[in-house]
Amino acid sequence: MSDDTPLLAILVQRLSERAVLRDPEDQARYLSDWAGDRLGMPLAVVRPASTAELAEVVNLCGEHGVAMTPQGGHSGLVAGALPASDGSELVISLERLNRVRDIDPVNFTMTVDAGCILETVKQAAAEHDCDFPLALGAQGSCQIGGNIATNAGGLNVLRHGMMRQLVLGLEVVLPDGRVWNGLHALHKDNRGVDLKQLFLGSEGTLGIVSGAVLKLVPKAEQSRTALLGVSSVEAVIDLYVLARRGCSDLLTAFELIPRRCIELAMEATPSLRDPMDDAHPWYVLMEVAATGPVDLGVMLEQLLEQGMEDELILNGVLASSESQSQQLWQFRESMLEGQRLRGEHLRTDISVPISAIPAFVTQATEVVMAASPDCEIIAYGHVGDGNLHFNILPPSTLDDEAKHDHLHALEATLFEVLDGFDGSISAEHGIGRTKQAAYLSRLSPMELELARGIKTLFDPDGLMNAGRILPAR
Amino acid sequence: MSDDTPLLAILVQRLSERAVLRDPEDQARYLSDWAGDRLGMPLAVVRPASTAELAEVVNLCGEHGVAMTPQGGHSGLVAGALPASDGSELVISLERLNRVRDIDPVNFTMTVDAGCILETVKQAAAEHDCDFPLALGAQGSCQIGGNIATNAGGLNVLRHGMMRQLVLGLEVVLPDGRVWNGLHALHKDNRGVDLKQLFLGSEGTLGIVSGAVLKLVPKAEQSRTALLGVSSVEAVIDLYVLARRGCSDLLTAFELIPRRCIELAMEATPSLRDPMDDAHPWYVLMEVAATGPVDLGVMLEQLLEQGMEDELILNGVLASSESQSQQLWQFRESMLEGQRLRGEHLRTDISVPISAIPAFVTQATEVVMAASPDCEIIAYGHVGDGNLHFNILPPSTLDDEAKHDHLHALEATLFEVLDGFDGSISAEHGIGRTKQAAYLSRLSPMELELARGIKTLFDPDGLMNAGRILPAR
Numbered sequence: 011m012s013d014d015t016p017l018l019a020i021l022v023q024r025l026s027e028r029a030v031l032r033d034p035e036d037q038a039r040y041l042s043d044w045a046g047d048r049l050g051m052p053l054a055v056v057r058p059a060s061t062a063e064l065a066e067v068v069n070l071c072g073e074h075g076v077a078m079t080p081q082g083g084h085s086g087l088v089a090g091a092l093p094a095s096d097g098s099e100l101v102i103s104l105e106r107l108n109r110v111r112d113i114d115p116v117n118f119t120m121t122v123d124a125g126c127i128l129e130t131v132k133q134a135a136a137e138h139d140c141d142f143p144l145a146l147g148a149q150g151s152c153q154i155g156g157n158i159a160t161n162a163g164g165l166n167v168l169r170h171g172m173m174r175q176l177v178l179g180l181e182v183v184l185p186d187g188r189v190w191n192g193l194h195a196l197h198k199d200n201r202g203v204d205l206k207q208l209f210l211g212s213e214g215t216l217g218i219v220s221g222a223v224l225k226l227v228p229k230a231e232q233s234r235t236a237l238l239g240v241s242s243v244e245a246v247i248d249l250y251v252l253a254r255r256g257c258s259d260l261l262t263a264f265e266l267i268p269r270r271c272i273e274l275a276m277e278a279t280p281s282l283r284d285p286m287d288d289a290h291p292w293y294v295l296m297e298v299a300a301t302g303p304v305d306l307g308v309m310l311e312q313l314l315e316q317g318m319e320d321e322l323i324l325n326g327v328l329a330s331s332e333s334q335s336q337q338l339w340q341f342r343e344s345m346l347e348g349q350r351l352r353g354e355h356l357r358t359d360i361s362v363p364i365s366a367i368p369a370f371v372t373q374a375t376e377v378v379m380a381a382s383p384d385c386e387i388i389a390y391g392h393v394g395d396g397n398l399h400f401n402i403l404p405p406s407t408l409d410d411e412a413k414h415d416h417l418h419a420l421e422a423t424l425f426e427v428l429d430g431f432d433g434s435i436s437a438e439h440g441i442g443r444t445k446q447a448a449y450l451s452r453l454s455p456m457e458l459e460l461a462r463g464i465k466t467l468f469d470p471d472g473l474m475n476a477g478r479i480l481p482a483r
Numbered sequence: 484m485s486d487d488t489p490l491l492a493i494l495v496q497r498l499s500e501r502a503v504l505r506d507p508e509d510q511a512r513y514l515s516d517w518a519g520d521r522l523g524m525p526l527a528v529v530r531p532a533s534t535a536e537l538a539e540v541v542n543l544c545g546e547h548g549v550a551m552t553p554q555g556g557h558s559g560l561v562a563g564a565l566p567a568s569d570g571s572e573l574v575i576s577l578e579r580l581n582r583v584r585d586i587d588p589v590n591f592t593m594t595v596d597a598g599c600i601l602e603t604v605k606q607a608a609a610e611h612d613c614d615f616p617l618a619l620g621a622q623g624s625c626q627i628g629g630n631i632a633t634n635a636g637g638l639n640v641l642r643h644g645m646m647r648q649l650v651l652g653l654e655v656v657l658p659d660g661r662v663w664n665g666l667h668a669l670h671k672d673n674r675g676v677d678l679k680q681l682f683l684g685s686e687g688t689l690g691i692v693s694g695a696v697l698k699l700v701p702k703a704e705q706s707r708t709a710l711l712g713v714s715s716v717e718a719v720i721d722l723y724v725l726a727r728r729g730c731s732d733l734l735t736a737f738e739l740i741p742r743r744c745i746e747l748a749m750e751a752t753p754s755l756r757d758p759m760d761d762a763h764p765w766y767v768l769m770e771v772a773a774t775g776p777v778d779l780g781v782m783l784e785q786l787l788e789q790g791m792e793d794e795l796i797l798n799g800v801l802a803s804s805e806s807q808s809q810q811l812w813q814f815r816e817s818m819l820e821g822q823r824l825r826g827e828h829l830r831t832d833i834s835v836p837i838s839a840i841p842a843f844v845t846q847a848t849e850v851v852m853a854a855s856p857d858c859e860i861i862a863y864g865h866v867g868d869g870n871l872h873f874n875i876l877p878p879s880t881l882d883d884e885a886k887h888d889h890l891h892a893l894e895a896t897l898f899e900v901l902d903g904f905d906g907s908i909s910a911e912h913g914i915g916r917t918k919q920a921a922y923l924s925r926l927s928p929m930e931l932e933l934a935r936g937i938k939t940l941f942d943p944d945g946l947m948n949a950g951r952i953l954p955a956r
Contacts, residue, residue: 309777362669397671
């Protein structure tokens with residue numbers, strides 16, 4: 011492991027001693043992701059400090075036939091950026107490519123290195139009264155390059171779209187070490203096939219993004235948050251349509267939260283108190299935000315009034331201050347911690363058409379409960395994106411291995427229900443290794459052929475993040 | 484021409500007599516586009532009435548080695564959908580694939596055949612109080628399939644994005660006649676490489692789109708329009724930033740119009756009167772739109788007040804009724820007619836970073852005027868997209884051929900200036916045949932290799948809209 015291969019010796023010589031981590035202790039933090047369920051063993055971890063160094067590393071790997079694992083902030087959930095456990099793959103960390111290259115508050119764009127942390131990017135934008143609107147739980151550690159490779163989603167998709175909608179230009183090191191400069195800061199560009207689209211969401215299998223031009227928006231000057239108690243998922247969907255129509259394009263969040271999540275949040279954060287004096291089967295956490303002269307208070311009040319009149323809303327809390335709003339959002343964050351405290355459980359990030367959410371939740375709940383009467387279902391998500399985290403806590407009576415197998419079987423059951431709604435097994439997290447079998451089994455032969463063809467076109471030697479999304483050759 | 488080739492005989496047999504147009508008179512309307520500058524001569528025009536028929540046509544063309552020209556509403560501007568003049572290409576018109584398949588006002592989506600006319604789609608959406616936000620001059624004749632193939636832009640890009648942002652799913656007949664069903668109605672989907680992105684903007688060179696799932700938005704309940712007089716392009720850009728910040732995401736249009744265009748509009752539509760009692764070098768036509776309780780009047784008034792205080796706005800008209808608003812938009816439409824009345828001129832659809840618009844306009848005007856002191860420059864466009872139509876009316880003293888050559892030379896001069904700003908020679912209209920030479924000369928060898936590789940992967944025999952974007956092999 012610490013024995014130098016010819017490649018490592020050359021890398022140390024070309025880059026520097028500190029750019030190549032060979033000591034297992036130094037490597038540790040590059041070998042697990044946020045999910046924590048996998049560990050790999052790399053050949054080494056290399057940390058280039060510029061696009062030129064990155065290109066040299068990729069080029070050398072090609073010459074030596076060494077497989078590469080590009081890595082951002084290791085906050086992935088599908089083991090896509092973790093090295094295999096056989097010591098064959100070189101982890102290429104982008105963390106030293108962390109420069110904000112340029113901000114243009116008139117063009118509403120910024121150009122950044124791929125290793126910039128999302129939070130850093132947001133702060134740099136804020137200094138110009140702008141916002142980079144991608145918002146994720148992991149924003150303090152995830153990197154822009156990873157956000158691009160996985161086409162990240164998060165809490166603001168309803169208003170501002172996914173990463174694909176927020177990227178205007180890319181700089182990419184191709185698997186053969188050539189650098190593609192597509193760093194155009196153009197809001198509109200129709201010159202032939204849009205190459206950058208291929209790198210968005212392909213999880214580093216076609217090349218390593220080294221830089222990007224991102225789209226900014228004016229920083230919101232005001233926002234209002236409400237937490238609403240609702241009797242059924244059907245009513246939540248009716249309320250969503252009302253909100254889309256009543257709040258123009260100023261709706262920033264519309265989150266579905268089941269009662270059980272409110273309880274999990276209070277378990278995880280004992281300072282949280284039940285938000286209303288009565289309990290409700292479902293809650294909606296919604297937010298509107300604006301710049302300029304819009305009375306968001308009136309907007310939300312009118313919506314709530316209408317929702318109550320239509321008997322969609324049973325009760326509600328309208329935050330009247332920034333700290334009250336943060337308290338409402340605390341439920342959304344603490345409920346994740348509450349789930350984590352329960353140990354291994356099934357995490358999913360599926361999507362269906364928004365209109366199908368009620369039928370899907372009903373049918374999936376029935377089927378899963380029939381298969382495993384003692385499990386607990388936690389279904390929450392981003393209603394406006396049709397994106398649900400339909401998660402399952404296993405019966406606590408099972409031992410670790412039995413739990414794992416049980417959850418795996420339940421996932422297959424759940425995905426079969428999903429197929430009936432033409433849903434997606436991965437709306438956000440991607441395929442990586444974890445979702446590969448479920449993904450491949452649903453791919454048509456034609457789709458597999460085209461996906462393989464694109465992979466081969468960009469990476470004929472199959473060294474770039476091999477075995478993710480598609481099987482290694 | 485009317486002699487049947489084996490392919491035509493089979494097509495008549497498999498489809499029907501009326502599906503195959505062999506008579507030159509019947510073919511006439513398929514042989515010119517909106518620009519009117521090219522005429523082709525096809526093998527025949529075939530009009531399949533279903534995806535299955537379309538697939539059969541494509542399959543048969545493959546068997547007989549016949550090149551195909553997919554065609555929508557022939558409103559293109561780069562000769563991309565016109566057949567070559569040697570009688571070798573079969574025009575495949577999508578006009579009979581014109582069914583609205585489904586509308587889901589809860590999911591805010593609709594599923595349509597590719598041959599649906601944009602206006603029809605917008606009307607169908609309106610029946611459910613929704614809008615399909617793409618808005619183009621040609622919307623009464625252009626087809627959704629063409630909008631997808633060319634990644635259409637238009638007047639609403641600032642608020643709702645280009646066609647790429649408005650498509651959730653596609654059904655495509657591949658060059659080998661297989662049908663790819665990617666008609667998912669999912670707002671979020673992260674399963675591997677997003678194949679549909681390749682068909683968006685590739686101008687029918689990778690396959691023929693036969694159906695699509697489109698994203699809808701709630702229909703705006705109110706809008707306000709203003710026409711503002713401004714002293715310089717610099718001031719227009721400052722005003723744009725002010726408007727982006729002062730109007731939240733409710734800004735729908737922000738159009739730059741030079742004084743000359745106001746005059747051209749009044750020439751074309753004599754009923755139009757000068758909008759203000761004084762003339763200004765530049766005008767901004769802006770619009771805000773909303774659903775729900777937002778006071779757009781107050782929003783615009785505050786913006787205008789601030790713009791006047793900052794000495795950005797010299798004078799302005801705020802429409803106080805729908806008909807007054809239409810009258811302001813009439814200038815935008817009539818100025819196009821006014822240009823057309825002037826005969827052949829150079830039409831461009833370039834883009835630069837928004838912050839570079841003033842410097843670009845200054846430099847391009849200087850360089851063009853130095854090269855051709857008697858020409859007239861008409862530079863207008865969508866400021867929020869960085870997209871300018873920097874058009875040139877040639878000296879009226881030149882004869883037709885000299886005019887043509889002169890404009891061609893001026894285009895090359897203009898594009899060289901554009902290169903200095905890392906701009907795009909085609910922000911909207913695409914490459915087709917007309918822009919091919921300028922496109923190819925700016926492509927890096929690596930980009931050409933990748934573009935060719937993708938083309939070959941999808942269309943190894945090179946029969947699908949051959950010679951558009953990339954040269955035919």
